[in-house]
Amino acid sequence: MNGTLAPYAASEANSRGRRHPEPPPPYRSEYQRDRDRIVHSTAFRRLEYKTQVFVNHEGDLFRTRLTHSIEVAQIGRTIARALRLNEDLTEAIALAHDLGHTPFGHAGQDALNACMADYGGFEHNLQSLRVVDELEEKYADFPGLNLTFETREGILKHCSPENARHLGEIGQRFLERGQPSLEAQLANLADEIAYNNHDVDDGLRAGLLALEALREVTLFREHHDTVHRAHPRLAPRRTIHEVIRRMINRLVSDLIETSRARLEAAGIRHPDDVRRWPEPLMGFSSEMAELNRELKRHLRRHLYHHYRVERMTAKARRIVSELFDAFFHHPELLPDEYRLRARERERQQGAAGRARVVTDYIAGMTDRYAIAEHKRLFDPLELT
Numbered sequence: 117m118n119g120t121l122a123p124y125a126a127s128e129a130n131s132r133g134r135r136h137p138e139p140p141p142p143y144r145s146e147y148q149r150d151r152d153r154i155v156h157s158t159a160f161r162r163l164e165y166k167t168q169v170f171v172n173h174e175g176d177l178f179r180t181r182l183t184h185s186i187e188v189a190q191i192g193r194t195i196a197r198a199l200r201l202n203e204d205l206t207e208a209i210a211l212a213h214d215l216g217h218t219p220f221g222h223a224g225q226d227a228l229n230a231c232m233a234d235y236g237g238f239e240h241n242l243q244s245l246r247v248v249d250e251l252e253e254k255y256a257d258f259p260g261l262n263l264t265f266e267t268r269e270g271i272l273k274h275c276s277p278e279n280a281r282h283l284g285e286i287g288q289r290f291l292e293r294g295q296p297s298l299e300a301q302l303a304n305l306a307d308e309i310a311y312n313n314h315d316v317d318d319g320l321r322a323g324l325l326a327l328e329a330l331r332e333v334t335l336f337r338e339h340h341d342t343v344h345r346a347h348p349r350l351a352p353r354r355t356i357h358e359v360i361r362r363m364i365n366r367l368v369s370d371l372i373e374t375s376r377a378r379l380e381a382a383g384i385r386h387p388d389d390v391r392r393w394p395e396p397l398m399g400f401s402s403e404m405a406e407l408n409r410e411l412k413r414h415l416r417r418h419l420y421h422h423y424r425v426e427r428m429t430a431k432a433r434r435i436v437s438e439l440f441d442a443f444f445h446h447p448e449l450l451p452d453e454y455r456l457r458a459r460e461r462e463r464q465q466g467a468a469g470r471a472r473v474v475t476d477y478i479a480g481m482t483d484r485y486a487i488a489e490h491k492r493l494f495d496p497l498e499l500t
């Protein structure tokens with residue numbers, strides 16, 4: 117961490133601490149310890165084989181949830197340092213923000229949510245919190261990773277009032293319409309900057325996005341023109357990289373300047389002022405927000421709904437819901453550890469308990485593990 121923190125930054129002095137009190141770490145900050153626990157978790161390693169947009173086996177060069185999370189952390193740290201916010205906390209939130217994602221990205225999450233309709237639903241944000249609070253089994257003295265309140269608060273980006281009521285302190289702000297810390301707000305925006313830009317890169321590389329069509333997007337066209345004017349003979353891939361790095365830089369600079377001005381105008385002096393403010397204080401200027409929306413619209417129409425992505429999405433939904441049905445109706449097919457857990461939870465909570473254990477098992481799968489498990493269950497020629 118460079119320099120001193122701004123008065124509105126999250127710090128150990130104003131932390132709400134951990135659920136299970138622990139002595140402070142001798143060499144690291146509390147948030148560094150959170151980050152390190154996240155990096156050492158099983159769920160973090162699984163991100164390497166989980167889909168962002170492209171399924172893992174489609175190519176070695178596409179973003180995965182792991183490289184995406186690292187890009188989010190990089191962008192987040194830059195912004196945090198520029199605004200003298202807590203860089204360690206920002207990094208911890210960024211690295212943990214997608215831990216609860218299912219295999220096959222949003223297709224997997226939608227399928228699991230549909231399967232769980234009668235049993236409380238499935239939401240990847242809530243699952244990320246479940247992973248760090250309960251599902252990671254690593255430490256002798258507590259379940260989960262026992263992270264600080266601030267890291268957990270940043271992980272839980274959104275939450276229905278219904279779910280918030282069951283979550284205690286961490287769900288409170290969704291009932292009171294409060295804001296999370298600035299570090300949480302900025303990690304959320306860094307996520308958006310990262311995926312919009314890397315999806316342009318991956319979409320072009322995969323041949324699903326066309327350069328000509330992308331030039332209808334103002335943000336892209338402006339930077340593409342600038343790069344092309346300065347380097348007319350630059351190879352296409354290098355041109356794209358130059359354009360994307362400039363777009364990221366523009367978004368990040370706008371976010372830093374706009375947020376700094378808003379914090380000053382609002383007279384924010386303490387992290388509690390941030391939480392009580394009626395709206396998020398971190399954000400883009402209205403001009404940049406509109407340019408960003410235009411880029412997102414383009415990606416939605418041309419990439420996320422491209423027929424090749426839709427085909428993979430349809431397959432992914434089928435795999436996830438067939439896995440769920442098989443395990444839910446025949447828990448004897450579950451590996452021992454999950455079968456025992458399903459029986460235990462069913463005793464306490466009925467069918468909803470069994471459904472939740474099946475969901476935890478499926479949500480934890482990587483893309484390729486889900487595909488292999490599906491084959492083992494449904495392909496008679498496959499070894500079990």
Ligand code: MG
Pocket residue numbers: 184213214307311
């Ligand atoms: Mg993300």
